[in-house]
Amino acid sequence: MAKNNRIRVTKEFTLDMAHALDHYDGKCRHIHGHTFQLSITVIGHPEAGTDNPKSGMVMDFSILKNIIQKEIITTFDHSLVIHKDSPYKIIASEISHERIIPVPYSPTCENILLDFVNRVSPLLPEYIKLHSMKLRETPTSYAEWYANDQLQTAAVPGVMDQYSN
Ligand SMILES: [Zn+2]
Numbered sequence: 001m002a003k004n005n006r007i008r009v010t011k012e013f014t015l016d017m018a019h020a021l022d023h024y025d026g027k028c029r030h031i032h033g034h035t036f037q038l039s040i041t042v043i044g045h046p047e048a049g050t051d052n053p054k055s056g057m058v059m060d061f062s063i064l065k066n067i068i069q070k071e072i073i074t075t076f077d078h079s080l081v082i083h084k085d086s087p088y089k090i091i092a093s094e095i096s097h098e099r100i101i102p103v104p105y106s107p108t109c110e111n112i113l114l115d116f117v118n119r120v121s122p123l124l125p126e127y128i129k130l131h132s133m134k135l136r137e138t139p140t141s142y143a144e145w146y147a148n149d150q151l152q153t154a155a156v157p158g159v160m161d162q163y164s165n
Contacts, residue, residue: 014036015072017036017112019032031082038068081107083103084104113145
């Protein structure tokens with residue numbers, strides 16, 4: 001395999017989510033929502049050969065789509081994400097609703113993205129590596145996770161093992 005034929009492929013998704021940042025000193029402490037845009041980029045070599053149905057592909061886009069759809073979109077689209085100890089948890093306890101998601105972190109764009117990375121990375125096929133994920137909260141603000149940025153801290157065990165190959 002030639003050294004210089006690694007390719008990144010990206011799939012993009014849209015999901016509507018509400019959140020509340022309990023201790024934030026601004027309007028975002030109230031429940032409010034965004035149309036988030038999630039991008040996932042994987043890196044690998046296009047499949048060699050001509051008789052393989054995945055020939056020429058780094059990763060079948062539909063496989064990537066199915067992973068994100070099943071693991072992220074199905075759970076989080078049209079949901080309210082709150083800290084498990086948020087004052088708003090009364091909503092979750094009094095109204096039984098599958099779309100209220102208590103989480104053990106402050107549900108900022110950054111922390112939700114980290115949660116997504118941790119959910120998705122163990123599900124990716126071994127033949128590709130997670131390169132990056134990006135969560136856009138507004139037209140002018142987004143958070144990004146890059147595997148390369150984690151080299152010092154190895155924040156996501158397993159991902160970096162793959163990446164260092
Ligand atoms: Zn917000």
